[in-house]
Amino acid sequence: MLRTALFSLLALGACSTSAFAQELRGDELKRLIEMPLKNIYVEYPNKTGHTFVDSTDLRLSPRDLHPAFYGCFDWHSAVHSHWMLCEVLRTNPQLAEREAILEAFDKHFTESNMLAEAAYFDRKLAGSYERTYGWAWLLKLSEELHRLASEENDAELQGKAKAWSRHVDLLADKIVQKWKQYLPKVNYPNRIGTHSNSAFALAFAIDYARSRGDQDFEQALLQKARELHASDRHVPAEWEPNATDFFSPSLMVADLMTRVLPQREYVRWLSSYFTPAGIERLCQRPQVSDLTDYTIVHLVGLAFTRAWTMARIAQYLPKGHALKARFTRASRELYRHGMSQIFNSNYGGDHWLATFARYADEVMRSNQ
Known part of the structure; x- marks a missing residue:
């Protein structure tokens, strides 16, 4: 009954969508690159999260x-x-900001810097630092550096990337070690819409484990996700x-499980996961009342994360599934909604939103 109602609602087009070109325009990409390229050197203001x-x-x-x-x-x-700068360098190796x-990267990805970053996690009371949001992004960075190092059409870039990835892996290996120790302790998911969301981190960790061929880590992650x-x-x-x-929170779990369940099992699981009212709500544009507020501006990021999770879910669903077309259209609208706001925030959004926009664009490009 619920499944029939759900598919009926989808057929009615409860989410308003419109067609548009999803690829970044050249001027948008340039402006996105400028944000992290400037901000990786901005030391203050700084929310360290450090325990004295x-x-x-x-x-x-x-x-x-x-x-x-x-x-x-x-x-x-x-x-x-x-990570974002690495991704645009890999996909656009001759870009003006090369x-x-x-x-x-030559300044930041040195062996001494990475040894110091890894050593931080051995400090007293620092063992859970950035668990697991920062851990997930660090593994995504390592994954991307290895992808860059495998590119054979640019000898200079490949050579540099091999050194950078080797150095960053000094930290990535530390994170993987800590994650393997942490997983058996996790009895409950963290269903939250901010940093501590466990489904997001598990998804990125699975991507990393598969890219690096770490089957023990992958199986532990898959088992925990099922559990x-x-x-x-x-x-x-x-x-x-x-x-x-x-x-x-709901889309992050549905995104995670595309990595965990075989497609047919995933379709069965998904049929009783969302409610019709939930789908209608998720397709709505987040309303952002103050783009200069450091936490309210999070809702711009929500447009991008909804876009990338919907795009990935749609990509995994079989042809003809009611949610496939719906989520594809909704992801594009949400992405463009985020892009309409991204350049109007202050440092509260400027220091992070470009990454979310770029990752959403990457996932959506893979769905074409």
Whole structure:
């Protein structure tokens, strides 16, 4: 009954969508690149998330604590800003900002810097630092650097990328080790629309494990994802979003499970996962009342994360499935809605939104 009602609602077109070219225009890409390229060097203001264990820590600057990822207001934003620059360099190796990106990576991705970043996680009370949002983005950065290093059409870039990836892996290996130790302790998912969302992190970790051929890590992640979400039913997506969400908790789980369940099993699981009211709500554009507020601007990011999760779900669904076309159209509209606002925020959005826009664009390009 629920499944019939759901598909009937989808057929009626409850989500308003419109066709548009999803690829970034040249001027938009240039403006997006300028955001992280500038902000990875901006040390202040800085939300360190650092736990001071004694008075000697008071003398440490963000750059002292994190010689590579000190910019962009917080550690995780610095990490994923480097991911974005790496992704655009790989996909556009002759872009005008090439030399500036190479210079930044040469400065930040040194062996000594990465050893210091890895050592931070061994500090007293720092073992759970950036768990697991920052961990996920660090592994995504490592994954992207290895992709860049495998490109054979640019010898200079390939050579540099091999050195950068080798150095960054000093930190990535530390994160993987900590994640493997952490997974057995996770008894419950974190269904939240901000950094601690566990489905988001599990999805990126699975991508990394598969790209690096770490089967033990992959199997542990898949097992945990099934344990946490295989029995999810009738999620209350109509309650979304919360006031400062940049993730949709329900869509993040549905996105994660495309990596976990075989397609036929996934279709069965999905048929009782969303409610009709939930789908209608998820397709609506997030309303952002103040683009200069550092947390309300999260809702611009929500447009992009909804876009990339819907695009990935649509890509995984079989031809003719009612949600396939619906989510494809809705993802494009949500993406363009985010792009209409991204350049109008202050540093509260400027230090991170470009990454979300670019990742959404990457997923949507793969869905063509």
